[in-house]
Structure formats: C-alpha cells, structure tokens
Amino acid sequence: MRAHILRTPGEDAQTKLSEAPIPRPGPGEVLVENHCAALNWGDTQIRRGHYPNLSHLRFPLIMGEEFAGVVAEVGADVVDIKVGDRVAASNLDRGGFAEYAIAPATRIIKLTDRIPFDQAAAFFVVARTAYHLLFSAFNLRAGHRVLVHPVSGGVGLMVTQMAVEVGAKVIGTTYSPHKMAQALNLGAELVIDRNQCDFVPEVMAHTNGDGVDLVVDSLGGETLWQSFDALALYGRVVNIGETQGWPEGAVRDLRDKLYERSTSFAGFELDVCEGTAHWTRGTQYCLERLASGKLAVPIAQVFSFEQCREMFAALESRKLSGKCLLRIKD
Ligand SMILES: NC(=O)c1ccc[n+]([C@@H]2O[C@H](COP(=O)([O-])OP(=O)(O)OC[C@H]3O[C@@H](n4cnc5c(N)ncnc54)[C@H](OP(=O)(O)O)[C@@H]3O)[C@@H](O)[C@H]2O)c1
Incomplete structure (x- = not known):
C-alpha cells in the first residue's frame, strides 16, 4: 500500500x-x-x-x-x-x-x-473535544458566556456551533482577521482581532464588566495567564493546548489569581x-x-x-x- x-x-x-x-x-x-x-x-x-x-x-x-x-x-x-x-x-x-x-x-x-x-x-x-469541553469539563447552559482562543481552528469552530445551539454566547479571538467572518456566521457574538487590541478589556466592555463564565484556551503562553482576567465570578479556564507556547508562572501565583474571583482552572485531554x-x-x-x-x-x-x-x-x-x-x- x-x-x-x-x-x-x-x-x-x-x-x-x-x-x-x-x-x-x-x-x-x-x-x-x-x-x-x-x-x-x-x-x-x-x-x-x-x-x-x-x-x-x-x-x-x-x-x-x-x-x-x-x-x-x-x-x-x-x-x-x-x-x-x-x-x-x-x-x-x-x-x-x-x-x-x-x-x-x-x-x-x-x-x-x-x-x-x-x-x-x-x-x-x-467535535468530540468541543462536546467534552462544554458539557463534561463544564456544564454549559443557555445564557453562559464562552471565550474561545482561537475561535478559528477546528476546535474553536465546533465549540462555537455547540455553544450557540444551547443558547450560550460566544466571544472568539484570532490573530488572522480574514478568519473572523466564519465564526461570526456560525453564531459567535463578537470576534476580537488580537493584532488590534488586548482581548481582556474588549471582553469586559462587551459583557458590561461581568466577564465570561468559561474560557476555552488552546494557545497557552501569555494567553492562558491573561484569560483569568476575563473571567466572571466563579468562571473557569479550561486549557487544552499550547499552540502559542508553554505557559510559564508559579503555582502560588495561580492560586492567588484564582482567589480573586473564586475562579477555577482545568486541564483537558480528550482521550482520558x-x-x-x-x-x-x-x-x-x-x-x-x-x-x-x-x-x-x-x-x-x-x-x-x-x-x-x-x-x-x-x-x-x-x-x-x-x-x-x-x-x-x-
Ligand atoms: N487536549 C486535547 O484533548 C486536545 C484536543 C484537540 C485539540 N487540542 C489542541 O488544541 C489546539 C487547537 O486544535 P485545532 O484542531 O483547533 O487546531 P487548528 O484547527 O489547527 O487551529 C489552530 C489555530 O491556532 C492558531 N495558531 C497557530 N499557530 C499559532 C501561533 N504560533 N500563535 C498563536 N496562534 C496560533 C491559528 O489561529 P489564528 O490564525 O486564527 O490565530 C490556527 O488556526 C491544538 O494545540 C491542539 O493540539 C487538544
């Protein structure tokens, strides 16, 4: 063969x-x-x-x-x-x-x-990763807000479709502005071009200062760390990858960050x-x-x-x- x-x-x-x-x-x-x-x-x-x-x-x-x-x-x-x-x-x-x-x-x-x-x-x-991110690692419901980094990838586009179907609101990010339209067409409320602005103030402005209930992050690096500042009270960051690089920082710093708004951090692996x-x-x-x-x-x-x-x-x-x-x- x-x-x-x-x-x-x-x-x-x-x-x-x-x-x-x-x-x-x-x-x-x-x-x-x-x-x-x-x-x-x-x-x-x-x-x-x-x-x-x-x-x-x-x-x-x-x-x-x-x-x-x-x-x-x-x-x-x-x-x-x-x-x-x-x-x-x-x-x-x-x-x-x-x-x-x-x-x-x-x-x-x-x-x-x-x-x-x-x-x-x-x-x-x-598709199966998107499902388990939203409904196993988190309990997504109508009205929840989800931030997806990047919204443009295979996982991001599936997360968008599944979240929209249950009545959740999706905010996405991308470094490639030509990819914004596809996520918007699938029902994302807002797609942020990361070449133009920092995503945290954009998310906070869009949610009237509340933040999002769930961040799905496959980029790692600085994106992962900054994502905690976009969370609502009791929100959760789920990290599934490190496309942008391995995250850095100490566990002590993470603990302090989680205490700011009673948030939580989860890792995710489909095959477990x-x-x-x-x-x-x-x-x-x-x-x-x-x-x-x-x-x-x-x-x-x-x-x-x-x-x-x-x-x-x-x-x-x-x-x-x-x-x-x-x-x-x-
Ligand atoms: N843990 C698990 O079980 C699991 C399961 C599935 C996937 N994953 C991981 O999740 C990630 C996304 O998967 P996918 O299937 O959605 O990937 P994909 O369709 O290949 O999309 C990856 C996206 O990442 C962005 N990107 C690429 N290089 C980058 C860089 N150097 N810096 C910042 N952004 C970059 C690009 O988006 P823009 O051009 O729009 O910025 C690209 O479209 C991968 O890292 C994958 O390994 C993990």
Missing part, C-alpha cells in the same frame, strides 16, 4: 510517500480501508518534534491520527464490528495517512450512510475518557447532530492523496480555517 511516512521529527522534516506492507489487525484491532483522513495540529507538532509526548511513537512513522473508511478485516476478540462496515477511526500510534490503517476496536465508530467520509474523518477529534460512559455520550451527541445536519465540521480544504506535504504546509501557514483532509479513495 502507499503511505505517508515521517522518518524522524524535526523542524524541516517532511513526510515521504512510500510503499509499506498492509498491516494485519491483532486481537482487539480493526483494519480500515481508508477513504479520507484528517490533519490535526498535533500532527504538525509531531512533524516538528514539538509534540508534548513523543515516547509512544515509533519512527519511521506513518502519520495521521484520524481517518474514515470501510472495515477490511477484524482481529480476534472484536465484536459488533464486521467487514464492510462504514467507520470513523482514530489511532494514537498513528498510521492514518495510508491506504489501509489499523485502529483499536475501542476507537472505531460505526457510521450510518447519512454521514459522509469527509465529515467522518474530521469529527473524531475536534476512552471506554467510559462519557466517551459514548459524546460520540452519540456528535453523530446525531452530524447525521441531522445540525452540526457540520468546517472543511477548509481537501487535498489529493499525493498532497500530504502541501496539506501540512497549508495548516501551518495559518491561512485556512477549519479542517484539512486527505482524499484517499473516492
């Missing part, structure tokens, strides 16, 4: 389209014939060697965490999944940017015909709920909305299978808003 392989991570490292053997599923595993795969920010961090934890990955590595296609083979002990099923899949050990890929059966989601492969490949990480009722609930919530059309993962660009390097370059250039996909099979 053909696969996009990264020999070793590094600032200038590139994937190479190469021949590789079709993998065979072991016990509890499923082999998928891929139709589509999606790129995540984490893949760009792996390419550059900046991923928070690379120790579980073996290089040379077939890249790609999330993909969708048709089940080609099932390993021993796999129940309820059969050859020919349409599925979305994720593998934290990667392998998705290939004509065939393995996933643990626990990370396979069966699809109805109503969900096309492009949406199926693109929702696994960003694998195998629990939370996992099933989040998946079900997303699938129902994708099938009914209430929710759609914004697709920024679909690349042909040969264009993997171009896809990485496009995401890293920050020109696009939403998900980048590899079309593997029609």
